[in-house]
Amino acid sequence: xxxxxxxxxxxxxxxxxxxxxxxxxxxxxxxxxxxxxxxxxxxxxxxxxxxxxxxxxxxxxxxxxxxxxxxxxxxxxxxxxxxxxxxxxxxxxxxxxxxxxxxxxxxxxxxxxxxxxxxxxxxxxxxxxxxxxxxxxxxxxxxxxxxxxxxxxxxxxxxxxxxxxxxxxxxxxxxxxxxxxxxxxxxxxxxxxxxxxxxxxxxxxxxxxxxxxxxxxxxxxxxxxxxxxxxxxxxxxxxxxxxxxxxxxxxxxxxxxxxxxxxxxxxxxxxxxxxxxxxxxxxxxxxxxxxxxxx
Numbered sequence: 001x002x003x004x005x006x007x008x009x010x011x012x013x014x015x016x017x018x019x020x021x022x023x024x025x026x027x028x029x030x031x032x033x034x035x036x037x038x039x040x041x042x043x044x045x046x047x048x049x050x051x052x053x054x055x056x057x058x059x060x061x062x063x064x065x066x067x068x069x070x071x072x073x074x075x076x077x078x079x080x081x082x083x084x085x086x087x088x089x090x091x092x093x094x095x096x097x098x099x100x101x102x103x104x105x106x107x108x109x110x111x112x113x114x115x116x117x118x119x120x121x122x123x124x125x126x127x128x129x130x131x132x133x134x135x136x137x138x139x140x141x142x143x144x145x146x147x148x149x150x151x152x153x154x155x156x157x158x159x160x161x162x163x164x165x166x167x168x169x170x171x172x173x174x175x176x177x178x179x180x181x182x183x184x185x186x187x188x189x190x191x192x193x194x195x196x197x198x199x200x201x202x203x204x205x206x207x208x209x210x211x212x213x214x215x216x217x218x219x220x221x222x223x224x225x226x227x228x229x230x231x232x233x234x235x236x237x238x239x240x241x242x243x244x245x246x247x248x249x250x251x252x253x254x255x256x257x258x259x260x261x262x263x264x265x266x267x268x269x270x271x272x273x274x275x276x277x278x279x280x281x282x283x284x285x286x287x288x289x290x291x292x293x294x295x
Contacts, residue, residue: 050090053250055081056106058117059097063274064137065117073097076274077116080136080261083270087257091250113247114254118239120168120289130245134258135238136267138279140286141169142217143209144202148229150209153287155231157183159208162190162198168289169211172235175292185209196224203228211235236279236288 057065057077065077073095085093093114098106106112108128118139121131143156150156153176163170170187177184188207190198198210203226212220217230243251261267268278 050088050092053091053093053114054106054112055093055095055114055116056098056103056112057081057095057115058100058103061117065097067097076137076270077118079270079274080267081116083261083266084254084257087260088253091253107242107244110244110246113244113250115242119242120237121240121242122168125242128245129242130248130251131240131242132251132255132258134255134262135240135290136258137239137271137275138283138286138288139237139239140214140233140279140283141211141235141237142214142230142233143211144199144217144221144226144228144230145209146202146205146228150229151232153180153185153234154183156185156209156234158186160186160188161209161211162188162193162201162207163211164190164192168237169235172237172289172292173211176235176287179292195220196226199224199226199228202226233283233286236283236286238288238290 057073059065059067059073061075063075065073065075068074078095081093081095085091098112100117103112103115103117107115116136118137119125119131125131143150143161145159150159161173163173170189173185173187177187195210195212195216199220201207202210203224209231214230214233221228221230241251241254258267262280268280271280272278
């Protein structure tokens with residue numbers, strides 16, 4: 001997987017967004033969320049006919065959604081949205097970027113019908129929004145550890161891991177412990193903490209591990225100088241498009257296209273192009289949040 005640009009001294013993205021009161025949970029550092037005006041950059045989808053749909057994404061989360069040197073929206077989320085638009089006869093996407101807080105508010109109010117920023121359907125979000133049944137990405141997770149021999153979830157049994165209870169990952173580990181009590185990982189709770197500081201706690205022996213996205217490990221480990229090792233990819237988060245609650249027909253139409261794109265392999269090709277790996281085949285056998293959270 002291509003290395004993702006991670007700001008190592010920011011708190012995790014899902015943690016930050018949840019703390020900001022906007023229903024979120026995730027791992028990448030996000031820039032300041034002040035200001036509510038849309039960014040001037042936009043990306044028109046491929047469809048030239050049908051009902052125009054206001055689509056919003058964020059512009060500071062590469063390689064998923066960000067701006068290139070010319071100020072154009074680029075990334076995996078953007079490319080998937082354009083590909084979906086190409087296949088929709090009844091809709092035409094008008095894709096723009098906005099600060100995350102404003103993006104969520106716009107979707108709730110109905111001024112935007114669809115938003116995309118590697119979102120997970122947390123219970124808080126599902127009270128206000130609707131989601132596709134089909135995920136459009138998988139985000140691989142590893143544990144940062146001191147012992148290079150720790151590679152699998154079985155190796156993690158009985159070890160401690162640091163996590164914030166408001167993080168989505170915390171809930172995944174809780175569900176894992178419920179499903180596999182004989183292999184349980186001991187959760188050590190923390191409030192807001194930077195990824196670099198969490199890595200330092202692992203390195204100093206205060207805890208045995210810390211979960212993070214595979215693509216963020218090298219950057220944080222190098223910047224913090226902690227000399228840690230990472231496990232194999234042991235868990236995957238599924239991410240989804242989110243819609244205003246009134247947009248059930250649009251959601252169903254997008255769902256149908258995503259299912260087609262998975263079936264014909266085009267979604268995997270976009271992942272390989274933008275993320276460096278076809279996440280749907282590379283992590284097909286990895287324990288996912290769908291298996292844990294929906295049991």
